[in-house]
Structures are given as C-alpha cells and as structure tokens.
Amino acid sequence: MxxxxxxxxxxxxxxxxxxxxxxxxxxxxxxxxxxxxxxxxxxxxxxxxxxxxxxxxxxxxxxxxxxxxxxxxxxxxxxxxxxxxxxxxxxxxxxxxxxxDGDYLGVIIDHADGTLSPERPDLRRYKIxxxxxxxxxxxxxxxxxxxxxxxxxxxxxxxxxxxxxxxxxxxxxxxxxxxxxxxxxxxxxxxxxxxxxxxxxxxxxxxxxxxxxxxxxxxxxxxxxxxxxxxxxxxxxxxxxxxxxGSLNPVVVTEAAAGERAEELGTGLAGSVTLGVGQFCVKPGLVLVPEGGAGDRLIASLATRVARETGGHLLDSRIRDAFVAGVAARRALPEVEAPVAPGPGAANSAVAGILTAPAKRLTGDGPHRLLLEECFGPVTVIARYTDEAEIAAVLARLPGNLTATVQLSEEETHSAGGHGARLIAALTPLAGRIVVNGWPTGVAVAPAQHHGGPYPASTSxxxxxxxxxxxxxLRPVTYQNTPAALLPLELRDDNPLNVPRRVNSVREC
The missing domain is CATH 3.40.605.10 (Aldehyde Dehydrogenase; Chain A, domain 1)
Incomplete structure (x- = not known):
C-alpha cells in the first residue's frame, strides 16, 4: 500500500x-x-x-x-x-x-569541398x-x-x-x-x-x-x-x-573597501544573509573581513542590523533542526564567537545571527573545517584575516561554489594589475558567478546568467x-552527405525556418 x-x-x-x-x-x-x-x-x-x-x-x-x-x-x-x-x-x-529565435539549435553547415586534403564531405550539425x-x-x-x-x-x-x-x-x-x-x-x-x-x-x-x-x-x-x-x-x-x-558563496572584503564604507557593507551583508530567512542557495556563508579597525566597524554594523531581525520560520522542522545543530557545533569550536547568537526561535522559527573566528583557524585540517561547510539558514561566518596570505590560504581550502563575491574600494576597481585583480583571479576557479561590489542573492533571469559552479555547487x-x-x-547530431529531401528543415540550404546558422564558417541570420 x-x-x-x-x-x-x-x-x-x-x-x-x-x-x-x-x-x-x-x-x-x-x-x-x-x-x-x-x-x-x-x-x-x-x-x-x-x-x-x-x-x-x-x-x-x-x-x-x-x-x-x-x-x-x-x-x-x-x-x-x-x-x-x-x-x-x-x-x-x-x-x-x-x-x-532558434539559435539554441547550434546549426553549423560545412558544404563538401574536394579541394581540401583530405576531402571534406557535406556535414550538417544541429541539436536534438x-x-x-x-x-x-x-x-x-x-x-x-x-x-x-x-x-x-x-x-x-x-x-x-x-x-x-x-x-x-x-x-x-x-x-x-x-x-x-x-x-x-x-x-x-x-x-x-x-x-x-x-x-x-x-x-x-x-x-x-x-x-x-x-x-x-x-x-x-x-x-x-x-x-x-x-x-x-x-x-x-x-x-x-x-x-x-550546496554552496558556501564566499565573500572577500578588502581592507580598503572596509575603510571606505564599513557601515554600508555591514548593512548590505545583513540583508543578503537574512533574506528569505537565510534559505537562498546563494546566501553568503563565509565572509573574509580585515582584523580590527574598519573590519570591526563592519562587523558592528552587521551585528546591529542582524539583531533587529525578528527571525522567521524555516521550511520544515528537519531543516530547522539541522540549522540549530549546525550552529551549536560551530559555536562549540575554539575562538568562535557569536556577536549575535543564531539559533532556535519560538515554535518552528529560527533566529538570525553571525559567528566570527580568526581566519588562520580555517586554514588547516582541524575541526574548524566545519566553518567551510554550508549551514542552511540565517547565519554567516565572519573570518577575520590579518594579511593577503591568510585570504589566499582560506580560499585554497574552499570547495566549489555558485558564487564568489569581492568588495573593493573605488581605487581598487581601476587597477588592472592590483589587489582587486588578484582577488578576482583567485575567486574565479571557485565559482560560476563572480560578484564585484554587490551581493550574490538575486539571480537575474538573463541570457548571460550562469547558475552553477564547480562541485559540490553543481554536478555539471x-x-x-x-x-x-x-x-x-539537447545533444548534437551531424548528417553527412544526406540528400536534401531527407534533411531536417533546420539543415536545408533554403533555411525555411530562418534559423540562425554558420555556413562554411560564415555566420548567417
């Protein structure tokens, strides 16, 4: 039954x-x-x-x-x-x-050419x-x-x-x-x-x-x-x-960016972490922030904004229980602090919060590797770094992600070979979408969008x-020396469906 x-x-x-x-x-x-x-x-x-x-x-x-x-x-x-x-x-x-539009069919036609060596047969390719x-x-x-x-x-x-x-x-x-x-x-x-x-x-x-x-x-x-x-x-x-x-969606905030707009970054990060009670697949789950000074101001701004959140219901009790257990396991690690404590709320709800830890704790194979795993729900981990080498060491430990974000100063956005460029180069192998001076939540439905990334973000x-x-x-298939009457309409020379295509290496339509 x-x-x-x-x-x-x-x-x-x-x-x-x-x-x-x-x-x-x-x-x-x-x-x-x-x-x-x-x-x-x-x-x-x-x-x-x-x-x-x-x-x-x-x-x-x-x-x-x-x-x-x-x-x-x-x-x-x-x-x-x-x-x-x-x-x-x-x-x-x-x-x-x-x-x-028809461009998705990927039509390519190469007519027979006996002058080539070896000779080329008539080849017509599209996707089915x-x-x-x-x-x-x-x-x-x-x-x-x-x-x-x-x-x-x-x-x-x-x-x-x-x-x-x-x-x-x-x-x-x-x-x-x-x-x-x-x-x-x-x-x-x-x-x-x-x-x-x-x-x-x-x-x-x-x-x-x-x-x-x-x-x-x-x-x-x-x-x-x-x-x-x-x-x-x-x-x-x-x-x-x-x-x-799964995806951790790391964020790197440069020291110059924090010095330029710490409070603004803290507020923006809070909105991204708590959006939908932290149940977005592109929620920033790990944020590298400079130790002391402007980094502390950013964390204070983030904490103030997150503390105002009233919490919310997670999608089911299983997800809520996993969130509560995940937060507890992370808080139990040495040197992990909770400026705003995340955890269970009333009934089946959850309370948003933030955890902080020294970035050096995330660079080894010890128990702090747990901080490099996604915790589904309204929480993020702030890793406080002391120099660029610590950023690189943490990034080297990360699995694949849907997104990776970098927050740069105005000056850093105009330096083709500077710190910002190096960070983007380091983040690119880690994710399918690189976000600069924005937040990853909000996946625009557009032709140029990519929502995927290296495993475990996605399996392809x-x-x-x-x-x-x-x-x-779709899968591609090629027809070789096929009589015109037997060809799919998309591959015929007269192109009755007016499909975009490349013929003898020349783009048409």
Whole structure:
C-alpha cells in the first residue's frame, strides 16, 4: 500500500490536508511511459512556443490561489511568493522567445569541398532533444525551481517532456502548478502528459533509474543530490544528471573597501544573509573581513542590523533542526564567537545571527573545517584575516561554489594589475558567478546568467538559470552527405525556418 502525501504547515508543524498518494515503482513506470509517448507532439517549434506562453498565462490566472497555498506550505510570505510566481512566468516566456529565435539549435553547415586534403564531405550539425527529463523540485523555491521552474521550462523548450518529482514540503502547491501546466498543454492542442507529477522518496529513486528517462535536473542538498547522481551514473545506460547541491558563496572584503564604507557593507551583508530567512542557495556563508579597525566597524554594523531581525520560520522542522545543530557545533569550536547568537526561535522559527573566528583557524585540517561547510539558514561566518596570505590560504581550502563575491574600494576597481585583480583571479576557479561590489542573492533571469559552479555547487558545468539552461536537454547530431529531401528543415540550404546558422564558417541570420 502506498503512503499518503500530506500538506504540512511549517508554522505549526501540523498537517493541513491529504493531497495525494506516493507513487510506487509501478506508478512511476506508468507515468514515465505516458510522458514518453508525447515526445512527437513537442517536435513542433510553434507548439512548444505556444505551450510555454500558455503556461505562463495559466500561472498568472491562478496567482491568488497558488500564492495562498504556497505560503501555507512554506511560510515564505505573500510578497516573496508573488515575486517568485512572476519570475516563473517570465522564465517560461523567455524560453518561448529562445525557441522562436532558434539559435539554441547550434546549426553549423560545412558544404563538401574536394579541394581540401583530405576531402571534406557535406556535414550538417544541429541539436536534438534527449527525451523524457526528470526534474527534482527544490524545497526553498516552490515555484521558480520546482514544478513550473527553470528546469521544466528549459526542458519543454528543448522539446523534452517532463516528469517532476514534487518536493514533500509543498505537495499541494506542486499539484496546483502541475494542473496549470497540463491545462496549458490542452489549451494549445498538446497532450496533457507532456508534463506529469509524482510524489514520494521511492518515486524519486525509481524515476532516475527508469530506462526511458534520459536526463535529470535537481536542486537540493549535497547528500540527496549525490545519491541520485550516483544512481544516474550506475544505470546500465548512464544519463546526464544536472544537480545543484550546496554552496558556501564566499565573500572577500578588502581592507580598503572596509575603510571606505564599513557601515554600508555591514548593512548590505545583513540583508543578503537574512533574506528569505537565510534559505537562498546563494546566501553568503563565509565572509573574509580585515582584523580590527574598519573590519570591526563592519562587523558592528552587521551585528546591529542582524539583531533587529525578528527571525522567521524555516521550511520544515528537519531543516530547522539541522540549522540549530549546525550552529551549536560551530559555536562549540575554539575562538568562535557569536556577536549575535543564531539559533532556535519560538515554535518552528529560527533566529538570525553571525559567528566570527580568526581566519588562520580555517586554514588547516582541524575541526574548524566545519566553518567551510554550508549551514542552511540565517547565519554567516565572519573570518577575520590579518594579511593577503591568510585570504589566499582560506580560499585554497574552499570547495566549489555558485558564487564568489569581492568588495573593493573605488581605487581598487581601476587597477588592472592590483589587489582587486588578484582577488578576482583567485575567486574565479571557485565559482560560476563572480560578484564585484554587490551581493550574490538575486539571480537575474538573463541570457548571460550562469547558475552553477564547480562541485559540490553543481554536478555539471551547465547552468540552471538563463537561456543556455536549454543546452542541458539537447545533444548534437551531424548528417553527412544526406540528400536534401531527407534533411531536417533546420539543415536545408533554403533555411525555411530562418534559423540562425554558420555556413562554411560564415555566420548567417
């Protein structure tokens, strides 16, 4: 017998309603096979574009109900969720534009040339969809990184039908959004099963193992993501697994920057750390600040601002318990201080805080290495450094990250070979996005965006945000000496779809 799936109020820990049932192996198999049969329907570019635009419209039409239910399941607040729904609709329309543009197909044509040695045959290359994509929804973004999020939008844009494994923290929200997308499919004449939804731990395991699933996208913890990544690699036919796992998102504040604007930096850092009760994947979790003087002023400004925070509810009791335990373990380390003590709040809430430690403590293999691991929730670690060598020693110990930030003085931003340039060069190998004189929270949905990074930030070199996220669900294929009548429309000389392409090394359209 399959278990029931319940919606739970994170503010009280009490059950709200029974939503559905978990899917067992047979249930997952039936869903995947039904989704697999819709692949041909997504082959039409115009149909995919219409689907993505209709899906955005459906989400907006159900805005009030979706936001109400999502807040009841996540305690993220109406304002935050209104913004997340708008972001989700924007992503869907942005990928519709990407499909219409056609550049994502990467069309390259090299005509036959007998004058070369060796001779070159006629070669025509473009990208085709992989097939059924499994999407694993995130806990902290019930919309933008879940059922109607970027993984789903980019996969549908690529021509891949989707099975989403709902996150247990927001099953009712997931059902609402899945129904909205399925209604959008029906409204534009596509099978509803171009997107389907399953619930349950077993369903997540069976999904990544299913022989008809060709790729997976995941946003979540290191442990959960790594387990699924290993399953994807261990299949008889391994599949791409694009996982976003954990990230510390280090920040380096130069002595000159602290001297120039210590109070401003402290206030800005506090806002970034406590945003969404510290439950953003790009929350700055480690900040290198100069010892004494301006560094102390920055820490004082940060402490004042953080102390004003009233705290908030974390997404579920498991996350809250892990936060409380993680803070306690870090505070127990020698020379770790808490100018503002983070920890448990009333009911199921958490209180924001900051921890400080000498940077030299983070440069060895001792217990202080715990400070170089992500602590999910409203806390950051301030590492006080004495010189540039200590900064380099700490950075050398860091794993991969989604972001790395440097705060420079006005003078340092104009010196091509100075301290600022050296820091950027040191941070670049550590992260997928380098932020200068800003804060990492706030991932703009734009063509040039990259949301990924070296492991464990992600398990591949791809991005989960921005136009190039579509590339994860495509593979290239080349046709050699293929008669014109047998070529895909995108590769024919007359270019009936007006697709951007490169012909004999010359860019067209």
């Amino acid at each position: 399959t278990a029931s799936v319940w919606s739970v109020d994170p503010r009280t820990g009490e059950r709200r309603e029974q939503v559905t049932a978990e899917a067992d192996a047979a249930g997952v198999d039936a869903v995947v096979r039904a989704v697999h049969r819709t692949r041909g329907a997504l082959a039409d570019q115009a149909a995919r574009t219409a689907l993505l635009r209709a899906a955005a419209g459906q989400l907006e039409a159900l805005r009030t109900e979706i936001v109400r239910v999502a807040d009841a399941e996540t305690a993220l607040g109406e304002a935050r969720l209104q913004g997340e729904l708008a972001r989700s609709a924007y992503q869907l329309r942005a990928f519709a534009d990407e499909v219409g 969809p992989l097939g059924v994509v499994a999407v694993y929804a995130a806990s902290n973004f019930p919309l933008a990184f879940s059922v109607p999020g970027g993984d789903t939008a980019s996969a549908l844009a690529a021509g891949c039908p989707v099975v989403v494994k709902a996150h247990p923290n927001h099953p009712a929200t997931s059902e609402l959004c899945a129904n909205a997308l399925r209604c959008a499919a029906a409204a534009v004449g596509l099978p509803e099963n171009v997107i389907s939804l399953v619930h349950g731990f077993e369903a997540g395991v069976e999904l990544v193992r299913h022989p008809l699933v060709t790729a997976a996208g995941f946003t979540g913890s290191v442990n959960g993501g790594r387990a699924l990544f290993d399953l994807a690699a261990a299949r008889p036919t391994p599949i791409p697994f694009h996982g976003e796992l 070199v791809s991005t989960s945000v921005g136009a190039t996220a579509i590339e994860r669900w």
